Amino acid sequence: MGSDGKQLSRRHLAELERIVGKKGVRADPTARSAYESDAFMLQRASAEVIVLPRTTAEAAAAIKVLREAGLVVVPRGAGTGLSGGARPVENGAIVGTARMRDVLEVNAEDRYARVQAGVVNVHLTAACADAGLFYGPDPSSQTACTIGGNVGNNSGGPHGFKYGSTNRHVLGLTMVDSSGEVIQLGGPGAAGDGDLDLLGPVVGSEGMLGLVTEVTVQLLPRPEKVETLLCLFESLDACCDAVSEMIARRLEPSAIEILDRLTIEAVEASVLRAGYPDNAEAVMLVEVEGGDEEVDATSADVIEVARAFGAFDTRRTTDPVERKRLWAGRKGAFGAMGRIAPDLYVADVVAPRTRLREIVSAATVACRERNLKLANVFHAGDGNLHPNISYDRRDADEVRRVLEAGRIIMEACVAAGGSLTGEHGIGLEKQDEMCLVFSDDDLEAMDQLRAAFDPDAFWNPGKMLPVRGCREIHTRPLPVHSPAAEGAS
Amino acid sequence: MTTATDPTGTMDLGPVRAACQEAGVELDDAGGVGGGPVARPATEAALGNLIALLADRGHQSPIRLVPCGGGGQLHWCRPDATLAPAGFLQLSMGALLGDPSATGVVEYVPGDGTLTALAGADLSVLRATVAEGGHRLTPAIFGSCTLGGVLASGRSGLDRHSFGPTRHHLLGMRMIDGTGRHLRSGGRLVKNVTGFDLHRLHAGGRGIFGPIVEASMRLMPAPEAEQYVTSPPATSTAAAVELALAIRGTTTIREQGLFVRDRVVHVLMSGRGRQVEADRRRLEGLVTGLEEHEPGPGAEAFHLAGERQTAVRLSTVPSKIAGTISALEASIGGLTGAVIQPGVAQVDLPQDLISGASAWPSPLEARISVRGGVPEPLRSGLTATVAPAGPESRWTRRLVEAFDPAGLFQTEGFPARS
Numbered sequence: 040m041g042s043d044g045k046q047l048s049r050r051h052l053a054e055l056e057r058i059v060g061k062k063g064v065r066a067d068p069t070a071r072s073a074y075e076s077d078a079f080m081l082q083r084a085s086a087e088v089i090v091l092p093r094t095t096a097e098a099a100a101a102i103k104v105l106r107e108a109g110l111v112v113v114p115r116g117a118g119t120g121l122s123g124g125a126r127p128v129e130n131g132a133i134v135g136t137a138r139m140r141d142v143l144e145v146n147a148e149d150r151y152a153r154v155q156a157g158v159v160n161v162h163l164t165a166a167c168a169d170a171g172l173f174y175g176p177d178p179s180s181q182t183a184c185t186i187g188g189n190v191g192n193n194s195g196g197p198h199g200f201k202y203g204s205t206n207r208h209v210l211g212l213t214m215v216d217s218s219g220e221v222i223q224l225g226g227p228g229a230a231g232d233g234d235l236d237l238l239g240p241v242v243g244s245e246g247m248l249g250l251v252t253e254v255t256v257q258l259l260p261r262p263e264k265v266e267t268l269l270c271l272f273e274s275l276d277a278c279c280d281a282v283s284e285m286i287a288r289r290l291e292p293s294a295i296e297i298l299d300r301l302t303i304e305a306v307e308a309s310v311l312r313a314g315y316p317d318n319a320e321a322v323m324l325v326e327v328e329g330g331d332e333e334v335d336a337t338s339a340d341v342i343e344v345a346r347a348f349g350a351f352d353t354r355r356t357t358d359p360v361e362r363k364r365l366w367a368g369r370k371g372a373f374g375a376m377g378r379i380a381p382d383l384y385v386a387d388v389v390a391p392r393t394r395l396r397e398i399v400s401a402a403t404v405a406c407r408e409r410n411l412k413l414a415n416v417f418h419a420g421d422g423n424l425h426p427n428i429s430y431d432r433r434d435a436d437e438v439r440r441v442l443e444a445g446r447i448i449m450e451a452c453v454a455a456g457g458s459l460t461g462e463h464g465i466g467l468e469k470q471d472e473m474c475l476v477f478s479d480d481d482l483e484a485m486d487q488l489r490a491a492f493d494p495d496a497f498w499n500p501g502k503m504l505p506v507r508g509c510r511e512i513h514t515r516p517l518p519v520h521s522p523a524a525e526g527a528s
Numbered sequence: 529m530t531t532a533t534d535p536t537g538t539m540d541l542g543p544v545r546a547a548c549q550e551a552g553v554e555l556d557d558a559g560g561v562g563g564g565p566v567a568r569p570a571t572e573a574a575l576g577n578l579i580a581l582l583a584d585r586g587h588q589s590p591i592r593l594v595p596c597g598g599g600g601q602l603h604w605c606r607p608d609a610t611l612a613p614a615g616f617l618q619l620s621m622g623a624l625l626g627d628p629s630a631t632g633v634v635e636y637v638p639g640d641g642t643l644t645a646l647a648g649a650d651l652s653v654l655r656a657t658v659a660e661g662g663h664r665l666t667p668a669i670f671g672s673c674t675l676g677g678v679l680a681s682g683r684s685g686l687d688r689h690s691f692g693p694t695r696h697h698l699l700g701m702r703m704i705d706g707t708g709r710h711l712r713s714g715g716r717l718v719k720n721v722t723g724f725d726l727h728r729l730h731a732g733g734r735g736i737f738g739p740i741v742e743a744s745m746r747l748m749p750a751p752e753a754e755q756y757v758t759s760p761p762a763t764s765t766a767a768a769v770e771l772a773l774a775i776r777g778t779t780t781i782r783e784q785g786l787f788v789r790d791r792v793v794h795v796l797m798s799g800r801g802r803q804v805e806a807d808r809r810r811l812e813g814l815v816t817g818l819e820e821h822e823p824g825p826g827a828e829a830f831h832l833a834g835e836r837q838t839a840v841r842l843s844t845v846p847s848k849i850a851g852t853i854s855a856l857e858a859s860i861g862g863l864t865g866a867v868i869q870p871g872v873a874q875v876d877l878p879q880d881l882i883s884g885a886s887a888w889p890s891p892l893e894a895r896i897s898v899r900g901g902v903p904e905p906l907r908s909g910l911t912a913t914v915a916p917a918g919p920e921s922r923w924t925r926r927l928v929e930a931f932d933p934a935g936l937f938q939t940e941g942f943p944a945r946s
């Protein structure tokens with residue numbers, strides 16, 4: 040229904056079809072149901088229409104029609120987001136980038152690429168491989184997620200330890216604003232220093248400031264040497280402590296990841312079979328990149344620390360095939376957990392890197408007390424924990440316990456000086472918890488920032504910022520979400 | 529909205545004095561940078577109150593505020609306030625440090641590689657603090673400047689080559705806006721995507737959204753070894769730039785900093801000891817007659833040799849820098865230089881170099897950003913290049929209306945609006 044309570048008119052539908060072609064407009068129940076949620080499955084809603092433009096010009100023209108029709112818009116990439124950012128909203132259309140998949144330019148000399156927002160992360164790296172270059176951010180979902188979605192959530196990935204999240208790689212953007220105007224921010228060769236940085240707030244804005252249609256990103260030269268290390272521990276705590284020590288010693292590998300026993304078992308039982316040993320409580324997967332000499336020196340240091348903290352075995356490889364297999368296990372870990380239970384709640388919090396063990400323990404206790412199955416696989420080097428809780432969404436009580444545990448993990452993290460989310464965003468999942476970190480004034484200021492870009496709340500309304508004031512949230516206990524209640528929303 | 533319209537005007541200090549008294553803030557009529565009036569708040573609460581009071585009165589008589597660290601960056605980002613200091617009330621961010629011997633460090637967590645400090649903290653003091661724990665702080669800008677000043681002016685150092693711009697290492701901030709609200713954005717940890725990044729507006733915002741009070745930064749490990757080497761002078765700036773581009777083009781030399789000045793290529797290498805040695809040998813295969821310089825602390829010598837007071841900065845992609853330099857030198861009749869980075873190359877033009885110039889070369893395939901006084905004939909050529917149109921201009925206007933409705937912190941010409 041549009042805001043006037045009527046369905047999107049035939050005229051508007053026809054106009055949209057004229058702009059993006061018949062294949063680019065879907066209002067049938069099958070399509071609408073396919074777009075009901077992103078990978079945060081607990082909240083579903085139906086879009087009025089799904090529009091899939093092929094170019095910036097088509098997107099801009101479609102936005103004008105949707106606006107005239109009285110709809111609001113949720114931008115969407117591949118829908119792999121884990122916080123509900125791409126879930127449809129009431130009176131809303133989805134404008135997706137699934138047909139904007141062109142790599143427009145790879146400039147090897149100046150080391151940048153210009154891509155349409157719907158380009159899948161891993162396709163970008165493939166497109167610049169011949170030039171000896173790669174794209175830094177590598178979310179574990181990289182075979183599906185889009186560069187536009189990465190911009191929306193300021194996504195990271197295992198190698199974010201060295202290369203940082205998406206915001207360190209975006210040089211420029213093309214966006215469509217709520218009046219259908221196209222704007223270009225930054226671009227190759229723009230230093231941006233000393234200028235007002237509008238690009239900064241847009242990256243990570245969860246689709247609430249406009250539709251990104253093209254992205255210019257920096258590319259990095261492929262390192263001379265890459266070595267992958269596997270360190271095996273008898274205890275998860277010791278593995279966490281070893282990471283804290285590596286950070287304290289200021290070692291600079293490019294990735295430090297941890298997988299616990301349950302994750303290892305899930306991966307090894309799946310098609311991925313990475314070759315992780317079955318006798319370890321925790322595996323630390325480390326990658327070291329650079330020149331021959333620095334890789335040798337850093338790898339030796341990593342192994343020394345791991346052993347000092349009780350690693351009972353360490354392995355190292357520079358063989359590309361073996362390395363690929365080890366990483367496939369890590370990157371496919373969430374998927375592999377599908378074997379444990381039908382649904383997975385992927386928490387995403389950041390702890391000070393001096394207190395990794397403490398937060399992992401808090402998550403373990405919260406899940407044990409609620410009789411929930413917890414598996415840990417996370418970007419340990421950044422302190423970015425992903426306690427993964429398996430559940431069955433048809434079991435309302437289990438869902439309640441999962442969300443309760445999730446909330447406790449967030450609270451423990453914030454109390455330790457950590458943050459609510461390291462890469463998955465706030466979306467619908469953590470709106471109320473924003474009050475754990477920010478005051479009403481802070482949140483009002485964020486809303487003012489949003490309104491400066493989008494005065495009519497046309498883009499992805501009702502996400503990220505809490506709907507209720509913090510005082511109300513603090514004084515009244517949070518309602519516990521239940522899928523039954525949310526199904527209709 | 530009140531805006532500063534008369535850059536040479538003197539501000540009526542009457543309402544300022546009254547507000548300072550009410551907020552309990554010390555006012556020194558002529559003790560600021562360039563002899564301008566300066567308010568020295570002892571607490572953040574007092575500073576917030578003062579701004580709130582002035583915002584309420586701002587509509588009656590134009591009051592212009594400028595947050596001030598050591599004043600070292602003012603010429604760079606607020607030339608209006610240095611040209612006519614009597615027209616602005618400087619807000620001393622150093623006063624918030626309290627005791628003159630205070631470092632301004634709020635929290636240095638060596639085990640997490642992060643630093644939180646007050647905006648008025650001296651960058652060199654912060655650098656020394658984190659060096660003790662084996663870290664370094666970007667930007668590597670030497671000389672007197674404060675953390676808040678460097679962030680607000682959007683400056684990066686020559687270490688931008690290896691770390692990217694300073695703003696990429698800014699983790700979070702506390703600030704006071706133009707209505708006196710105390711705000712917070714981001715956090716203190718190295719990874720965080722909680723909420724909108726309001727702090728990114730303040731980094732490079734030149735103080736137009738109000739003062740930065742505190743900032744948290746990601747730190748980098750101090751390198752095991754550093755080598756600073758220079759090439760013999762080339763036949764021209766363009767030839768030296770070509771050599772620098774060749775160094776950048778080899779992925780087997782991991783240079784950490786690279787610039788050309790007076791036809792000489794300056795290279796900084798740092799990292800693990802044996803790697804730096806190996807890279808140095810490879811560099812010798814590319815450039816004969818390398819001269820090694822004694823690295824100062826944090827390769828200070830390299831950074832000092834490369835720093836330049838800039839009136840105008842040109843930025844372009846590396847592949848276009850040699851052509852840009854040749855065209856520029858032909859038109860301004862002097863030797864320039866360039867900073868070469870992985871994805872961007874820059875020419876910093878100091879005032880004296882462009883003072884006699886009458887026009888920009890045409891075509892000029894570079895972005896121009898103005899950081900100080902620009903001679904009149906060149907100024908006219910700039911307007912079209914720097915003023916954005918459409919949504920960007922509207923967004924900027926609305927941001928200013930939201931965070932500084934009384935226009936206390938606004939300045940002519942920034943951000944450029946159509």
Ligand SMILES: Cc1cc2nc3c(=O)[nH]c(=O)nc-3n(C[C@H](O)[C@H](O)[C@H](O)COP(=O)(O)OP(=O)(O)OC[C@H]3O[C@@H](n4cnc5c(N)ncnc54)[C@H](O)[C@@H]3O)c2cc1C
Pocket residue numbers: 077078113114115116117118119120121123124125136156177178179180183184185186187188189190191192193194195196197245246247249250251252373374462463499
């Ligand atoms: C198995 C699995 C592993 C994951 N691993 C990681 C990981 O390692 N690191 C990590 O950071 N994340 C990870 N994620 C989360 C997710 O993949 C990322 O957030 C990803 O960037 C989302 O991309 P998407 O294309 O699917 O975007 P979507 O989910 O479609 O959208 C994400 C957000 O961005 C907005 N958006 C999308 N496209 C645009 C656009 N063109 N313009 C404006 N806004 C837009 C949406 O409105 C939404 O708010 C993982 C998810 C899964 C399912």
